Amino acid sequence: MTVLLVPGDVDDPASPSGGNHYDRRVRDELAALGRAVEWTPLPGAWPRPEPAGVDALDRALAGTPDGTTVLADGLVVCALPEPVVPHAERLDLVVLLHLPLADETGADPALDDAERAVLHAARAVVATSTWTVSVLTGRHGIAPERVALAVPGTDPAPAAPGTGGAGGLLSVGSLTPRKGHDVLVAALAELTDLDWTATIVGPGGRAPEHADAVRTAAGERVRFTGARHGAELEAEYAAADLLVLPSRAEPYGMVVTEALARGIPVLASDVGGVRSALGDAAVDELLVPPGDAGALAGALRRWLGDPALRARARDRARTATPPGWDVTARTLDEVLTASAVRS
Known part of the structure; x- marks a missing residue:
């Protein structure tokens, strides 16, 4: 036993x-x-x-x-x-x-x-x-x-069709200070001239004051769903063009391999075990210092404006083989x- x-x-x-x-x-x-x-x-x-x-x-x-x-x-x-x-x-x-x-x-x-x-x-x-x-x-x-x-x-999953473009941004994780959604919201505020929508999936009950502050600071193009499971979570992944993980600390980042299993590229803080989770799917232009909203905004701008970068990131994500x-x-x-x- x-x-x-x-x-x-x-x-x-x-x-x-x-x-x-x-x-x-x-x-x-x-x-x-x-x-x-x-x-x-x-x-x-x-x-x-x-x-x-x-x-x-x-x-x-x-x-x-x-x-x-x-x-x-x-x-x-x-x-x-x-x-x-x-x-x-x-x-x-x-x-x-x-x-x-x-x-x-x-x-x-x-x-x-x-x-x-x-x-x-x-x-x-x-x-x-x-x-x-x-x-x-x-x-x-x-x-x-x-x-x-x-x-x-990681469980096998069907490839995510996304939006057919680049602007479907998804972040999955509890609204706690470590997960850095406040950094993401600040970065998105610098990109109002570009075409994107962002969905943040995750509960806010572990740090309610922080979660409330993040929601208050977010613009109208940011959607908060709360916790998602099963088919509802699958639907969020299916609609995503890019997973964004803005964590201040991350030992691994299971959402990274969940995204890669669906062929979704990842933009993330270069912290902890994130590079290990990404493996060969890592793209240097899509890895940023933790807690740096300006750097995150710059990486998002590169993603949204550079078709060659998107093609390279998608190719690496689609050929990833998480265990x-x-x-x-x-x-x-x-x-x-x-x-x-x-x-």
């Missing part, structure tokens, strides 16, 4: 995130490989540990028999070394790290110390991007042999098996 400790909102359709999607998919793929999985959502550990969340984590760990393999999302355990470290001595603890806690925009840098203590207590750590691997081995001093890489998978979720699950399964053997 493998116990999966995941954030309490993991199944909440109003709170979609790449990390939650990753956790759900690896649960299903691990089960398909024959691994028995106990799904354990836990509340309140991040971004501000609440007493109920701390108690729930302590009870979950205390009730787990000695030697059990526990795969824990870093959002659940990395801020709470006090209940985690003592239990890690008797459990086969593997931590899954998407984004280091202190790298969330506005986070307390002191979270690095808490996270480091948890990671050093774990038997193994799984990173979801090469950039996160570098943080683990560099900033946190985790031995490379204790770190495994399991990048997010599937089966690859992700096999990697995780191998890590969990090896960790259990070592215990």
Whole structure:
């Protein structure tokens, strides 16, 4: 039996995130490989540990028999070394790290110390991007042999027809400071002389004041849909000519590979693991410094005004081959098996 400790909102359709999607998919793929999985959502550990969340984590760990393999999302355990470290001595603890806690925009840098203590207590750590691997081995001093890489998978998808032009801009992600939609809105304000429409897909409940400010600053050509799933989200991708990811920090960027699976080029902040997610589909003219609205506006102007650039970016997007979720699950399964053997 493998116990999966995941954030309490993991199944909440109003709170979609790449990390939650990753956790759900690896649960299903691990089960398909024959691994028995106990799904354990836990509340309140991040971004501000609440007493109920701390108690729930302590009870979950205390009730787990000695030697059990526990795969824990870093959002659940990395801020709470006090209940985690003592239990890690008797459990086969593997931590899954998407984004280091202190790298969330506005986070307390002191979270690095808490996270480091948890990671050093774990038997193994799984990173979801090469950039996160570098943080683990560099900033946190985790031995490379204790770190495994399991990048997010991508499902096959039909090619997006787009608008037939260049001006259908799409951004997918929660309206939080890290995702940089305020930067995108500021950049679009510099492009009122050009033909475009922008759709921002994602919930605003995690940072409501920030979300309200972004919506207020946006012009009438920017449409906010809230969270989208299934056929509704597919329709947004199908209508897109370009995916825009203006994040201030991004360990990987699952929406990047979701776009590439549909042949949609990507304009993104050159940050974290974004280049890794893009792979051979990266176009230097469409990568900009994070938080720089002027640079983002310039890249959008190039996209809208340069047919040769668009053709090159589309060719690279259409030939991209993102890995599937089966690859992700096999990697995780191998890590969990090896960790259990070592215990």
